[in-house]
Amino acid sequence: MSNNAGKKVVVGMSGGVDSSVAALLLKQQGYQVQGLFMQNWQNEPGEVCTSEVDFNDASKICDSLGIPLHRANFSDEYWDRVFKEFLSEHEKGRTPNPDILCNREIKFKSFLDYAFKIGADHIATGHYARLTKRNGRTMLMRADDLNKDQTYFLHEVKESEFSKCLFPLQDLPKDEVRRIAEENNFINYDKKDSVGICFVGERNLRDFLKRFISFKPGNIKDSEGLILGEHPGALLFTQGQRQGLNVGGVKDKSELPWYVYGKSIELNEVYVCQGGSNPLLMSSGLIMESMKWINVGLEPESLDCEVQVRHRGKPVECNAVFKKDEVEIQFKEEIRAIAPGQSAVLYSNNQCLGGGIIAKSIQV
Structure with a gap:
């Protein structure tokens, strides 16, 4: 038995x-x-x-x-x-x-x-x-x-x-x-994996959020302050985003695609740059808050480990220094399009140690 x-x-x-x-x-x-x-x-x-x-x-x-x-x-x-x-x-x-x-x-x-x-x-x-x-x-x-x-x-x-x-x-x-x-003749053997946010389903996230949050249009600017267009609400955009900008064919600019590298909620502005590997999109580290350890009681003051900043993102070697209210993480190689509010998760030898919320990135 x-x-x-x-x-x-x-x-x-x-x-x-x-x-x-x-x-x-x-x-x-x-x-x-x-x-x-x-x-x-x-x-x-x-x-x-x-x-x-x-x-x-x-x-x-x-x-x-x-x-x-x-x-x-x-x-x-x-x-x-x-x-x-x-x-x-x-x-x-x-x-x-x-x-x-x-x-x-x-x-x-x-x-x-x-x-x-x-x-x-x-x-x-x-x-x-x-x-x-x-x-x-x-x-x-x-x-x-x-x-x-x-x-x-x-x-x-x-x-x-x-x-x-x-x-x-x-x-x-x-x-x-x-x-x-x-x-085993399960009816769902070829059912599609669920993707996206469970409560949004197949709906557009932007349209869904408009039911709960008010947005107002504002300017899209490049790094030199040139106004390139208008957005429907800065809250709707995230670092690394390319879709939905409707920016292109700008006089005296190349034909490279535009990407969001930052935004100001106070000014309701979205900031964009050209090229997927633009230095403005790259970070050498990040500041993390609200660190949560899975195994409490084993916390070091500093640690050489790996950090992952998105699901299916490449784990990158790093050094993490644990301070009272935050963790400072320096990468061994640059990471692209880090978004505040997303999670940074720490690993060592395939063990998930825990993680926290990205407060801000450290620019290259």
Whole structure:
């Protein structure tokens, strides 16, 4: 008999292929598996509700596996603890990542609490990440499939929460996950991966934000102060952005594309430069605030490690100096288009140490 027999695992079922295969693998390993579908966003009347499609897919998978499916509505918690912060950061002119907040506040807090109330021994998700035990501590490591690795999004989850979690996909490449799903006749084996912000769905982020934040047009300027055009609202633009500028054919300028390298919320101005490798887009370091360590109690004063400033971004060697209220990070090579409000995540030997919010970049 499996050592896992009788141990109850509640799997976060999204209706996608990853969580479906995670549930299958856990059942094959002898766990007593149950599913839980989270509704994190309350759609307006008349809006297309993709969550119903996802719930129906999750129901069919759970039926085929012979496991029960619970449904929990966390939309109030999501609004209060994720969406309000998302809007607040946008209003400050920063570029927040709601997926990181959602993992911290909903998937590994509200979901975990709910699962343990219904008798779970563990929770599980379809994340591509690895958990390992070392000296009695739970460490978060990169997944085997580095192209799908999702530890960047998980760096604000606490060790105490990871200690109750299982990641069944940690050893598997994505194509193997799809193959397993197809072999088991899962209806979602070729379902597209979800992209973008969960509460926006297929909608345009700019149009969506206009429902909650007021924008006013302002000037687009180059580094010499020349007005090149007008934007619909400085809050809508982020460092490195090329789309939506409608700047081109400027007299006495080259034909190279224009990119956002900065903005002023006070002046409601967006600043642009030409060329994707323009020095104005490059940074030699950054200042990070709100540093959160996964493994509290192991914090050094300084550290040579790697930093990653976006999902699927290239990890870059760096030196991090930890001060009272901030972390100063100097890169060993330049990084392009660093956006305040995004997360900088630290790694050492594929271990995710934690991370914080980018306050500002240090220009080359």
